[in-house]
Amino acid sequence: MTRDAKILVADDDPQMQLAIQSCLARSGYQLTMVGDGKSATEKLESDSFDLVITDQRMPEMTGQELMSWIQRKEIATPVIMITAHGTITQAVEAMQAGAADFIAKPFSTEDLERIVERVLSPENAAFRAKGKKAAKGRPIITNDPIMIRMLEVAEAVARSDATVLIQGESGTGKELIARLIHASSPRVHQPFVAVNCAALPATLLESELFGHEKGAFTGAQNRKIGKFELAQGGTILLDEISEMELALQAKLLRVLQEREVDRVGGQSPISIDVRVLATTNRNLEETVKAGKFRADLYYRLNVIPLTLPPLRQRLSDIKLLVEHFMRQYLGDEAPALSGEVLTALQRHPWPGNVRELQNAVERAAILSRGQTPREADFLLGQANSLASQVTVEVTQSDAEPTSGAGLSIRSGTTVQEMEKALILETLRATENNRTLAAKMLGISIRTLRNKLHEYNFEGPE
Ligand SMILES: Nc1ncnc2c1ncn2[C@@H]1O[C@H](COP(=O)(O)OP(=O)(O)OP(=O)(O)O)[C@@H](O)[C@H]1O
Ligand SMILES: [Mg+2]
Numbered sequence: 001m002t003r004d005a006k007i008l009v010a011d012d013d014p015q016m017q018l019a020i021q022s023c024l025a026r027s028g029y030q031l032t033m034v035g036d037g038k039s040a041t042e043k044l045e046s047d048s049f050d051l052v053i054t055d056q057r058m059p060e061m062t063g064q065e066l067m068s069w070i071q072r073k074e075i076a077t078p079v080i081m082i083t084a085h086g087t088i089t090q091a092v093e094a095m096q097a098g099a100a101d102f103i104a105k106p107f108s109t110e111d112l113e114r115i116v117e118r119v120l121s122p123e124n125a126a127f128r129a130k131g132k133k134a135a136k137g138r139p140i141i142t143n144d145p146i147m148i149r150m151l152e153v154a155e156a157v158a159r160s161d162a163t164v165l166i167q168g169e170s171g172t173g174k175e176l177i178a179r180l181i182h183a184s185s186p187r188v189h190q191p192f193v194a195v196n197c198a199a200l201p202a203t204l205l206e207s208e209l210f211g212h213e214k215g216a217f218t219g220a221q222n223r224k225i226g227k228f229e230l231a232q233g234g235t236i237l238l239d240e241i242s243e244m245e246l247a248l249q250a251k252l253l254r255v256l257q258e259r260e261v262d263r264v265g266g267q268s269p270i271s272i273d274v275r276v277l278a279t280t281n282r283n284l285e286e287t288v289k290a291g292k293f294r295a296d297l298y299y300r301l302n303v304i305p306l307t308l309p310p311l312r313q314r315l316s317d318i319k320l321l322v323e324h325f326m327r328q329y330l331g332d333e334a335p336a337l338s339g340e341v342l343t344a345l346q347r348h349p350w351p352g353n354v355r356e357l358q359n360a361v362e363r364a365a366i367l368s369r370g371q372t373p374r375e376a377d378f379l380l381g382q383a384n385s386l387a388s389q390v391t392v393e394v395t396q397s398d399a400e401p402t403s404g405a406g407l408s409i410r411s412g413t414t415v416q417e418m419e420k421a422l423i424l425e426t427l428r429a430t431e432n433n434r435t436l437a438a439k440m441l442g443i444s445i446r447t448l449r450n451k452l453h454e455y456n457f458e459g460p461e
Contacts, residue, residue: 005029006032007029010039010053010058011035021033024116027116037058038061040054064081078100078101080099080103082105083102085104091162101115104303114259142314143320146313150177154184163275163302165280169351172353173354177306178194181277182275195208207226209227209252210261211223211263212264212265212266224263226263232273233273234275241280242287242293253300256276259271322337325362326365367426423452426440434448
């Protein structure tokens, strides 16, 4: 039904009216234009529409008031709110009040067409009809007021197609939020594709994102479909966007503006319908000031900024998260924390944030063996998870070296030091029971013996 849909437009600015009219009439929509909210309600009482587009700021009746009126009257017509440039709160308020989407001024005719088309699409209508409760992924544990507000904003803007820039230190939960946004959006049944922009050099990243044709460059033996194409209809997450090189930033900007990608070595552009989310653990504004990130791309990405506070600023979350992960590892039998240990955990600076805490709890769950964990069991200040160390262990002694998947070493400690500390700590915890220690470490007795030999460890066999 989309192309001959009936649209009611309420805007007090004649120039804006004209621009919207010429853009949408060209696409074949049937338009009714009014200059204020009151006239809009009159039209809505006497006629039915498939869509209402309204300016937020109008004299007498604001767009927000018009939307409330529509809801009170139980009119099912979706509303797109036109918001002022740079006022994120307006956009968020509109979405929280139930707008189907918003569009920030100034916008291009392509932007407007795209949003109108999406709101009128059958998927979107079905999503709205179902009461927009989509399947949720992993739970997000928090009772921190700033986090809760941030989650409200994330859920509200999830329904829109707006680009969201998620900022926060490493391990604060940026990817988790990105997945939540996708899962709460009408795109939930379409792909979610994440690309780490820091993991690859620019040339490889370009074909990773946009794809390439066979023979496009030396080594391009087959055609490769890029992540943007793979995310078609769904959401792409551009992880660690601040690390992208300037030349590639220019290409990305073009993709976001034109909504089409060129495969490397390709002849004709491919149009894409992909919602963009980006994360960064640097302050992107500073990166722009330092000349390392394009300002125009920053504005494209920063439509809705979400900032995750570091864990050291959410002390009440530390307790909740420790209990949550303890239960995850040990089930409902997980022992409670002593007040003393909790205080020690709350004093720790958590440079690796929730990921570091999760790893520390994993160690404590193993080392405390069902007893109330002591501070030492958390091995605070060591960023690695037990799982990654076991992988290192297995890779080094028992199996052929593999790709080393599972390695996530970030701290200054070497793998060997970490490994040694962990093995000795486990032995201590098991009162030198080598069979049990090897089992807890997930390694063979033989490997354990070899390691202890290496450390010149003198203990009872
Ligand atoms: N509030 C939370 N509740 C439960 N689990 C969480 C929470 N925040 C983060 N986590 C968990 O912590 C880990 C790190 O989160 P995530 O990968 O989303 O962080 P990130 O900010 O993307 O990190 P990085 O900057 O290193 O990429 C994940 O295992 C995630 O599930
Ligand atoms: Mg991440």
